[in-house]
Amino acid sequence: MKFASRMAAATAILVASALPALAAGQLNIFNFGLYTPPDLIKKFEQTYDVKVTVTEYDSNESALAKIQAGGHGFDIIVPSAYIVPTYIENGLLMKSEPNQMSNFKNVKSEWVDVAWDKGRHYTVPYVWGTTGVMVNTKVYKGDLNTAAIIFDPPPELKGKINVVPSMNEVLDMAINYVGGEACTTDKAILKKAHDKLMEAKASWASIDYPSFEKFIKEDLNASIFWNGASSRIRAENPGFAFGLPKTGFLIWQDNVAILKDAKNVENAKLFLNFLMDPENAAMVSNYTRYGNSITGSEAKMDPNLLKAPELTIPADLKSAGHFQTACPPDVQQIYTRIWTDLTK
Amino acid sequence: MANRSFDVRKLPGAAAIAITCFVILYIPMAILVFYSFNAGKVIGNWEGASLKWYGAAIHNQAFLDAALNSLILATTASVISTLLATMAALATTRNERFRGEGVIHIILNQPLMVPEIVLAIALVIIVGQIKQVTGYTGLGFLIAAHTAFCIPFAYLPIRARLEGMDLSLETAAADLYASRFYTFRRVTLPLLSPGILSGFMLAFVISLDDLVISDFLKSPGQDTLPTYLMGELKRNLTSEIYAISSLLLLLSVLIVAGSWVATRKKD
Amino acid sequence: MNGPDTWRRWALSLPAVAVIMLFSILPLGVVLVYSFLTPGDFGNVKWIFSTDGWFSVLFERNIFDDTIGLSGANLSILFRSIILSVLTTLITLIFGVPTAWFIATRPPTQRNFWLFLITIPFWTNLLVRTIAVQEMIRSEGVFNRILLALGLIKEPIQMMYTDFAVLLGMTYVFLPLMVLPVYAAIEKFDFRLAEASYDLYASRLFCLRRVILPLIKPGVIAGSILVFVPSLGAYVTPRVMGGGKSMMLGNLIDLQFGQGRNWPLGAALSITLTVLVLLALIWYTRLTAGRKERDHG
Known part of the structure; x- marks a missing residue:
């Protein structure tokens, strides 16, 4: 059994060496593919000492199916406007009241009283x-x-x-x-x-x-x-x-929300508020090349993006x-x- | 008569087909490795030779996390499955059949008979429920699932070795009043070790190779090398992915060469 | 065998048996149960008994007038899975048998080198090999570049996302699975037998048909089953090479648990696929068992 015990010891060392890398907190994001700016995540990790994981999906439908299956382990989801009511009706989203958050004042008024989440009790605008x-x-x-x-x-x-x-x-x-x-x-x-x-x-x-x-x-x-x-x-x-x-x-507009069974609620709330900051919203736009709904973000946006033919x-x-x-x-x-x- | 002195070993055309076969097997891999040295980001647009994508891979935290996950998972699952398979093989070989042996046999080989995707779906349904009820989302589920489908791969070579082993040495030891445990440790185990080693290697590689089951079962942050590669393949096929693929290829060459050397020594 | 020893043996086997029962057999049982439930509105199931999942494997209700007809889409995927798996087996046979023969007839010192070459792709990650073969057939891939350079075509041929791409991919990744068992069979073969038959003025064809073929047959059967079974259940290769349009059963199952949101149908399809694989395996045991009987008789 020498061999087996040696392998077990090696594994134990490996596991142990992986541990110090863990940050104080954790946040698990479930988002569309190629839709989460890596530099934004790095900034959030450094600001709040949180380890972020990003898992990607192909479509609203397959994301919803995965959430419905249970045991997914995600905190944050990014549903499109049309499917937000389905999430809410099925009790999948947390009523996290983004409208009470400090950065909510930055959300452009036309994106506040939206049909799918009147007054923004569940969701924060991502991009449109x-x-x-x-x-x-x-x-x-x-x-x-x-x-x-x-x-x-x-x-x-x-x-x-x-x-x-x-x-x-x-x-x-x-x-x-x-x-x-x-x-x-x-x-x-x-x-x-x-x-x-x-x-x-x-x-x-x-x-x-x-x-x-x-x-x-x-x-x-x-x-x-x-x-x-x-x-x-x-x-x-x-x-x-x-x-x-x-x-x-x-x-269309995609929206960021906290899932009902999220484990890292406080970090998720920090993330929602973080996204409504003009500089961070600009980072999202610069990476995804879509428009956002945050006042003041234009100043930080790539000038080429503002005049891109796709955006007008x-x-x-x-x-x-x-x-x-x-x-x-x-x-x-x-x-x-x-x-x-x-x-x- | 001289013309009839034909050598059956030279089946007409076999050599030509065989060489074609090797060329077909190796050219795609050679091209993959070639493009991994491309300085350009977009595959196929050759912009000069460079090691920069290997450098990028080594500093890519997501890749390193996935590699560590894969290593922990494959090592743990193959050690446990080899241990369990060795115990089971000792129980089911070199004896008269006992009641239930046939059933044990079928159970031990069952994972081989089920398509991976079916097993993945089946596990997702059950593990999803367990995760929801217990709140535990650790690597344990992946380890358990990998252990289960690695057991038959570890079991087969160990059993084959046991069946080919000479009983006389053990009998001799027993005749010399060696205890059962002593005989096992000093006689059976050393004789069995090549079988255990190849069972372990096979289990390790099978676990390392798995994409489908890991992809369906993983919790956030549990990407393994294959699931990470699949994600990147769907989003971001760049020269860096070819560099990572080439590293995996190198790893398998090393494993094959290693097992080659190991068995050579034993002979 | 006496009682205590049977107990000891069961106890030794128990951990392995328990792990497989819990993480392989029990989940399959759950899949069987789920195939008789009602699909939830957005995935998952409702605990109401229904045979609709099984019904939808072969039939479908028309969306607009509710008439019942054969499910063309499912049948074509089932048909494609079987045909592509058979073709993969045949092509790997055509390439694999001569290759195995070639390796087995090398002098022993060279043999290890060739075996080494065939073992490397066998142990290389399946996804890596699929990525490699994908690179060959892309619009700007090697095939198209060569054909364009030779002036045989003017425009790149679309090969990705076709049945051809899936077939090529599966043949490529499963080829070593054919070579190794055939090699094992040939290696055991005493070539003096063939030479003897030939010296007895047997014709080449006779020698091939009556001496060589029966001896390599077990290897061919084993290789065929080793290629056919994973081809039938293939998921990764068709997903990468088929692009979601040229689907096989494995991908159809996956779709039902994601976008399709019809878990009972997915479960019923899973059971169908497993049964198909088991049928192939039973056919294989029959074939090999029959041979053994004849050997003894």
Whole structure:
């Protein structure tokens, strides 16, 4: 048993040597992929002597499923506006009253009384953006502001298209494209959207939350995508451009909240307050390339970002944009079934 | 007749296919290692040779944390599973069959018969509940799960060694009135040690290789090397990831070479 | 065997048995139970008995008019999983058997070197090998660059995210699993037997068919099962190479526990996959048991 005991001793030493690295506190964040600035986390760790872990997810739906399963161990979650009511109704969020926090005064007034969390009792705004279409203009020379790039793709894009696994965003865009309104109860329209999606799927390469590098290296040339992510790709491959479908596109906001069964509540509250500081909000924007909702952050933001084409909605397209909401439960159920049909 | 003196060993075409096979196996790995020395961040855009991504990896805290987790997990799980497998192998070999031996056999091999993803899902359901009830989210769950699926890998070589062992030495020791424990420690165990070593190595590598079960079971901060790599692969495929992959490749070369040398000495 | 010794043996085996019971067999039982429950609205389950999970493995209700039909999507994934696994097995056979033969017929001093070469990929992390093979077939990967340089194509061919990519990936990662058992079988083979049969004026073909093939058959069967079983349950390789569109059963199961939010269906699919694997293994034991009987008879 000499060998085994030696190995056990080695393990004990390893475990022991790992311990001093532990900070006084802990904070476990569950966020979308490539969405948490590393320098922001480092700053928070140093300011509050807290060890932060960041775990990433692909979509609101899979994050919710993981939280529902229990035993997740996370403190912080970043749900999109449309899914926040679901979290609240299912008792998954802590009523942490961000509106009482010291930095809350920095939140721009139009983002305070929002439909999904009136008066901000649960959530803090993270960033907001638009969902449109990103395409490689080296390959595709046509109109940018159309969802046809995804749903009726020209031959040069076939097999090079990605669709992000974000149910409501994809379905809303498809319903708009076939002439309906998001969350419509009109079954004929829903069926049309369903059939359009199934037909288009044959031309897609993937339904994935792919690494940016797949676009930069042109393994993929088009995607339903978000403005900020698109801007980050353009920085590395100038061929890529972002368009907003004339038939309708989404404006969304993601929100930071504390989970009901969080273990590190005090650190989580510190983090929420930390995010409402203008300098930190600017760090988030500079990394994610999305706009934030914090007054005074512009001064610290990258000037290139403030004038990035992805961040301004052209005047003639303003009327096509609509804010993303959760659909009524019966519509949401049909959405889910269409989505399951599409992704399986 | 001279023409008929054909050597069956030279199956026509076998050598050509075999060499092709080795080329196919090694070219992708060679290219991976090659690009890990790329000075540029984007893979495939060659910007000159550099070791900078290895430097970046060594200073990447997330990678180091994952490596430490992997090491703790693989070491603990393989030590425990080897210990348990050795006990079980001693009980189930070199004797008349006893009642329930068949059942024990099937149970010990059961993890081999279940696809990894199924086991991962199954464990997630149960472990999620336990985590919620007990509030414990430590590395213990991963260690237990890894130990379970490593047991058959440790068990098989140990059992094979035991079955091939000569009983006469032990009988001789017993004849000389050596105690049962003494015989075990001074005779059985040294003879068995190559089997235990290869069982341990196999269990270690199997644990180190696991992505699916760790990925589903891990709590925050419990990334292992494969789960960390998978996360980066989906988000951030850069030359640094190729450097880390090359380090893992080097590790397996070292392990194979090590076990080669170890068994050579024993012979 | 007397009583006390049986007890001692059980006691020695008990820790290993207990760990596997708790962390492998019991969870599978829970999966079986979950396959008969009702899906929760946002994942998880409601504790209401339902056979819908099993029903949805093969059938589906139309979203718009509630008519019942075969589930085309699930069937095509099931079909793809089986076909790709069979093809992977066949291709690894084509490459693996001659390779094993080649290694086994080297002089003993060289043999270790070749064995060493085949063992390294076998012990290398699966994900690392998948990343390596992915690099080959990307739009700007090695294959496309060579084809472009040779002037055979004008535009890079899209290989990633196709069934071909999944097949290539699985063949690459599972190839060593075929070579090693076939090698083990050939190594035991006494080549003088074949030479003797050949000297007896047997034709080459006869020698191959009646002498060599039966002797390497156990290795071929073992190798096939070692490749087929993990291919059928593959998850990592199709996820990386298939991009969420060219899915296999393992990915479909994963989807039900995440985005799909239908745990009972995922559980039913898990049981289905496990049963398929068990069927392959039972077929294997039958095949090898049959051989042994014949050997003794």
